[in-house]
Amino acid sequence: xxELVIFLVLLVxxxxxxxxxxxxxxxxxxxxxxEFRKLVVVPGRTPPPRFDGxxxxxxxxxxxxxxxxxxxxxxxxxxxxxxxxxxxESLLDRARREAILRMQRExxxxxxxxxxxxxxxxxxxxxxxxxxxxxxxxxxxxxxLIPQP
Amino acid sequence: xEPPGSNPKxxxxxxxxxxxxxxxxxxxxxxxxxxxxxxxxxLALFAGRLASLVPxxxxxxxxxxxxxxxxxxxxxxxxxxxxxxDELAAASxxxxxxxxxxxxxxxxxxxxxxxxxxxxxxxxxxLEAVSSENALAMVLAHEIAHLEYRHPIQSxxxxxxxxxxxxxxxxxxxxxxxxxxxxxxxxxTVLTFNRGMERQADRDALATLEAHYGHxxxxxxxxxxxxxxxxxxxxxxxxxxxxLTADRIRAIRERGLPAPGAPLRPLPDFPAGGKPSGG
Numbered sequence: 001x002x003e004l005v006i007f008l009v010l011l012v013x014x015x016x017x018x019x020x021x022x023x024x025x026x027x028x029x030x031x032x033x034x035e036f037r038k039l040v041v042v043p044g045r046t047p048p049p050r051f052d053g054x055x056x057x058x059x060x061x062x063x064x065x066x067x068x069x070x071x072x073x074x075x076x077x078x079x080x081x082x083x084x085x086x087x088x089e090s091l092l093d094r095a096r097r098e099a100i101l102r103m104q105r106e107x108x109x110x111x112x113x114x115x116x117x118x119x120x121x122x123x124x125x126x127x128x129x130x131x132x133x134x135x136x137x138x139x140x141x142x143x144x145l146i147p148q149p
Numbered sequence: 150x151e152p153p154g155s156n157p158k159x160x161x162x163x164x165x166x167x168x169x170x171x172x173x174x175x176x177x178x179x180x181x182x183x184x185x186x187x188x189x190x191x192l193a194l195f196a197g198r199l200a201s202l203v204p205x206x207x208x209x210x211x212x213x214x215x216x217x218x219x220x221x222x223x224x225x226x227x228x229x230x231x232x233x234x235d236e237l238a239a240a241s242x243x244x245x246x247x248x249x250x251x252x253x254x255x256x257x258x259x260x261x262x263x264x265x266x267x268x269x270x271x272x273x274x275x276l277e278a279v280s281s282e283n284a285l286a287m288v289l290a291h292e293i294a295h296l297e298y299r300h301p302i303q304s305x306x307x308x309x310x311x312x313x314x315x316x317x318x319x320x321x322x323x324x325x326x327x328x329x330x331x332x333x334x335x336x337x338t339v340l341t342f343n344r345g346m347e348r349q350a351d352r353d354a355l356a357t358l359e360a361h362y363g364h365x366x367x368x369x370x371x372x373x374x375x376x377x378x379x380x381x382x383x384x385x386x387x388x389x390x391x392x393l394t395a396d397r398i399r400a401i402r403e404r405g406l407p408a409p410g411a412p413l414r415p416l417p418d419f420p421a422g423g424k425p426s427g428g
Binding site: 037044080 | 150151152154155164165166171174177180
């Protein structure tokens, strides 16, 4: 009986704080994306000729997000019956966009005009076994093209 | 290849579904929970039936080695208790091949249980808590009824089968939620079976008392003491292994022949080594 109560309390806490953190994060993400709207990021590998004289630098953006208790419970049930684990989709969407933003910030610091050949890497951090609450690291990197004086 | 003039702003819903997470949890929960309850119920039903098919001889032979010949702290008391159990077993029409063996263990909490091989264990606390032979006989007859219906091996069979199926289905996933919440759903189903067995044992015990004493006066004494010591809310009924004490007392009163004024047999006095309080 007590386990049931503890479980429900954790569930409610996870849900409440999770939703709160998520909506605040999305707000910050949208603000950042507006700020860097002009710093173009593309996955293409061939910059057009006007970039020919530019300097190039490796720029990176890296973010670690964690799964809250509520999400892990829903995902666990999903693993039984199958289907889209939609609770994780928003988590990873946030992580990807935040990683791109951080990469753009680094590029802007370097005075870059655009970032080409952007790639993603995703890995699990902490909580190695499948059963524990885990964190996900999303890593975005690319080539920043910096106009030379 | 020409990059865009500025980063585009795609709609938010593409990579981020707008389904409500709470709604999803509720549906998944109820769906999986319902399957768990049905599966556990079916397994428990069949496992119990199958387990009773194990011949009693095997059950007794397997467990004979577990009962050490302990030092008899109160030999006269234990002999008296065994005699009372044998009389009650005869009154309850226990099948011929089954013998009841009583044991007393030194424990303050009043308790009694029946286990495999026809062994009934009674705590010293129980012997001190009852004030008449009739009250003690009710507890003994209840445990003897468990033996008669092969409840101990049914319980064992159910637990074994359910644990096996559980481990093979869920052992691998090991998600945080699994052991927690679905285990609870299965547990509640098994507790329902337990309560059914306890009610059956209560009914049989009353019949045994009638056959042996001619009335059921004093049968409720032990339960009344338990009720006085513990508060049970109605909502807890679902989570308990036994029916609510108030319900058991009511069943005793409705079913039995109280015959007010019927004489209760007092407990005997035994010298030294501790004794049950005389009636």
